Amino acid sequence: MGRGSLSLKMRGDLVKMLLKLVKEKREKFDHIVIETTGLAKPSPVIETFCSDELVSRHVKLDGVVTMVDCKHSMQHLNEVKPRWVVNEAVEQVAYADRIILNKIDLVNDIELDMLTRKIKLINGMAQIKQAKFGVVDMDFVLGVGGYDLERIESEVQLDVDHEASHHCEDGHGHHDGHHHDHTHDSSVTSVSIVSEGMLDLDEVNDWLERLVDEKGDDLYRMKGVISVNESTGRYVLQGVHSMLDGCPGKPWGPNEKRINKLVFIGRNLDEAALRKAFKGCLI
Numbered sequence: 001m002g003r004g005s006l007s008l009k010m011r012g013d014l015v016k017m018l019l020k021l022v023k024e025k026r027e028k029f030d031h032i033v034i035e036t037t038g039l040a041k042p043s044p045v046i047e048t049f050c051s052d053e054l055v056s057r058h059v060k061l062d063g064v065v066t067m068v069d070c071k072h073s074m075q076h077l078n079e080v081k082p083r084w085v086v087n088e089a090v091e092q093v094a095y096a097d098r099i100i101l102n103k104i105d106l107v108n109d110i111e112l113d114m115l116t117r118k119i120k121l122i123n124g125m126a127q128i129k130q131a132k133f134g135v136v137d138m139d140f141v142l143g144v145g146g147y148d149l150e151r152i153e154s155e156v157q158l159d160v161d162h163e164a165s166h167h168c169e170d171g172h173g174h175h176d177g178h179h180h181d182h183t184h185d186s187s188v189t190s191v192s193i194v195s196e197g198m199l200d201l202d203e204v205n206d207w208l209e210r211l212v213d214e215k216g217d218d219l220y221r222m223k224g225v226i227s228v229n230e231s232t233g234r235y236v237l238q239g240v241h242s243m244l245d246g247c248p249g250k251p252w253g254p255n256e257k258r259i260n261k262l263v264f265i266g267r268n269l270d271e272a273a274l275r276k277a278f279k280g281c282l283i
């Protein structure tokens with residue numbers, strides 16, 4: 001697909017092409033893989049699947065896979081653009097469900113570690129795999145279920161260490177590196193909240209509706225598994241910009257710790273405000 005943003009015409013072409021494939025060749029494929037150029041913004045392609053009624057009736061967006069060239073991408077991720085210009089490299093990392101760190105043979109361990117940290121600060125949600133010549137298991141890139149509420153649980157695998165690398169309450173010895181990353185950071189980051197406790201579902205809904213109303217454009221993706229005062233007690237959520245989706249998840253086990261896990265990826269996220277709003281929903 002072409003460069004830059006997906007114009008209305010290109011989006012129309014994409015819709016036409018998808019519908020044609022479905023109509024004429026439905027039995028001949030299991031998946032459709034769309035490869036964008038290195039300069040494409042992912043959100044218009046994603047939106048095409050979520051907002052076009054005909055398309056969403058026939059095909060489902062499985063996930064966004066981003067291939068990162070370890071040798072050259074740090075330079076692109078750090079590129080400072082004018083305020084109104086998006087950094088496509090950052091956007092492509094931010095929207096990804098899966099990230100392949102390719103060409104690891106061309107960088108040393110320190111470079112690889114710095115790049116991995118940089119990427120995790122932008123996207124604390126994606127699963128990351130290292131590769132040479134793009135070799136990864138098929139399962140890593142197909143059948144991802146990145147937008148599937150039933151799969152949210154396995155997608156939001158935040159542990160305490162992971163959490164520590166995403167904000168400044170960090171006592172794990174990589175404080176310096178973390179700080180360093182922040183000072184050069186682009187405005188696209190992840191905020192993850194991992195916390196025990198029960199939440200009032202109505203309050204959560206009010207909070208998130210307000211959030212997407214006010215910040216929908218800047219809120220790229222959101223996923224969460226939370227413990228609530230209703231139904232089975234477990235509730236799963238996912239969102240892209242102003243589209244929010246949620247439903248009860250599988251019940252908590254009798255001895256299972258009820259840990260809320262939420263990840264937000266977006267531009268100019270106000271971490272303190274998100275944490276405060278989360279706390280405000282605790283019962």
Ligand SMILES: Nc1nc2c(ncn2[C@@H]2O[C@H](COP(=O)(O)OP(=O)(O)OP(=O)(O)O)[C@@H](O)[C@H]2O)c(=O)[nH]1
Binds near residue numbers: 103133
């Ligand atoms: N050493 C090394 N070379 C690689 C690896 N993967 C790809 N290459 C080589 O890098 C060169 C450029 O390939 P890519 O970076 O994949 O470029 P491309 O995907 O064809 O081009 P774009 O889609 O425009 O990025 C080719 O010669 C590949 O053989 C790798 O893991 N290690």
